Structures are given as structure tokens and as C-alpha cells.
Amino acid sequence: MAQPSFQNSKVIVPKAKKTKSWYRSAVQVGFFLLVALISLNQALKETGITIPYIGSASLHAICPFGGVVSIYEFVTTGLFVQKTHESSFILMISAFILAIGFGPVICSWVCPLGTFQEWLAILGRRLFGKKYNHFTPNSIDNLLRYLRYIMLALVVYVTATTTKLMFQDIDPYYALFNFWSAEVALPSVIILGTTILLSLFIERPWCKYACPYGAVLGLFNLFRIFKIQRKSSSCINCKACDKACPMNIDISSTTTVRNHQCISCMKCTSEHSCPIASTVEFSTKGEKQV
DSSP states (O other): OOOOEEETTEEEOOBOOOOOTHHHHHHHHHHHHHHHHHHHHHHHGGGTOOOTTOTTOOTTTTOTHHHHHHHHHHHHHSOOOTTOOHHHHHHHHHHHHHHHHHSSHIIIIIOHHHHHHHHHHHHHHHHHGGGTTOOSOHHHHHHHTTHHHHHHHHHHHHHHHHOSOGGGGTOHHHHHHHTTSTTSOHHHHHHHHHHHHHTTTSSSHHHHHTOHHHHHHHGGGGTOSSEEEEOTTTOOOOOHHHHHOTTOOOGGGOSBOOOTTOOOOOTTSTTTTOSBTTSEEEESSOOOOO
């Protein structure tokens, strides 16, 4: 890394080269369209029409959280919870491996509901400018962020004791892609509507406060291999990283981000927001002490 140099008593620091995050956007759009096609295919099946290559796929089969809520049932009986599939276990394990390496990338790169909330955030910023995503007082916000762990415990417990996929009845992701279906429960539609409304004020409200799968993946931030690292030696304390973070994490006051809410979206890094090269990076090594 190039070190700051001094010329005429002024510190010259290398400026970060910004790269457009089109690759992440492309992945997000790709998965969103895939899930939409799978949902459409399920609806077309009633008319005898199927879309090639995804004829047997379903939203339950491609949901890794189905594997999480089915663990108890599978261990005790060798069976899967109603409507889940062995593919959910495969996807769950794959997601855990990714999380060990890179954190909750499923949340920020793959999850179509997360992507949908990001798209709504664009409108929210246009409506409220700098106030967007800063309406909730920190004291209240910090408490609300632990609600998703209560949701996780509730969903896992009820699913284990009833052997039914109860989360479908409150899942806004399922409602988003099946709102026309008779299978969609009213509570999930209400929660989806609430999520849409809140997304105009708060970025990723479902992810921050309620998503049980995000709660599971967030725990991997404590020991993931690649972490968001900030080098205090070259940081100019402009707080651009804090402003860019959709999860309102205070990145400028730490050297290694281990916050359970980090979703590995990379928006805080020198490639996207930090104006100084190699200052906020996705790395396995922290700042060297001298």
C-alpha cells in the first residue's frame, strides 16, 4: 500500500479508485428474476404450462431457511418439515460455508426480499434526503435489532413442536412472490405491506428487525474469515463509510467490523464510498501495529 507523503507541509493521500458495483447489482437482479420465474412457473402449472429447466423448482425448495427450521425434525425423525425439501439442507450448508468465509453475503447479494427493500430505499432517499434511514433514535433502534433473535427462537420452536412450516404464514418473502395465491396467509401480506411502507423511511427494515435467517447468518460475523477492516493510519475520519452503510453500523470507530448486522454489501469500502485507497477493505488481516 502506498503511504501518505508530505509535500509543502501538506499530507497527500492516495485517492481510492471507485468501481461501479454493477456486479453485485447484476447478481441481485439475476436471483430476483430467477425466484420470480419459479413463482410464475408454479402459477402456470395449473394451466398445464411449465417454464423449461425450472419445472420442478419451488420457493420452498430454494429457501435455505427451510433447512434451519427443519434441523430438529430431521435429527429426531429423519424426516423434513412439511413443504421443505432436501435441497433446503444443501442450500443451508452452502450458505453457512459462504458465511464462514465472507459473512452474510446471502442477505446482501442473493435474497430477493433484501434486494426489493434496497430498490424501495432509492425512493426513500429521494423523498427524505439525508434524513432517510435516520428517523429511529439510536436507543430504540439498538433494542429493536434484537427482535429478529426472538423471531428466530419462536419460529424454530413452533416448527419443531408442530412439524409444520409456520414461518410461511408470516413470511413477507413468500407473500411478495405469491401475493395472488390462495396459499398466502393474511398475516404475511400485512407484514409485507408494513415492510414496504417502512422501507420508505428505514433501509432494509425486515432485515434489521425481524428476519430470523438474517439473525442466524449475522452470528457468523463474529468469526468469519474475510472481514471489513478499517485502517486508522490512513483514515481521515470523513465518516463516508458510516453514511454508506445500509445497516447504520458505526464503521469509523472500529478497525474490524464484527457487528451482527453487517451484511457484507461492500458499500462502505474504498472501492465504493471511502475516498482513501486501501483504508476500508474486505480482508483477512487487520491493521499492522507499528
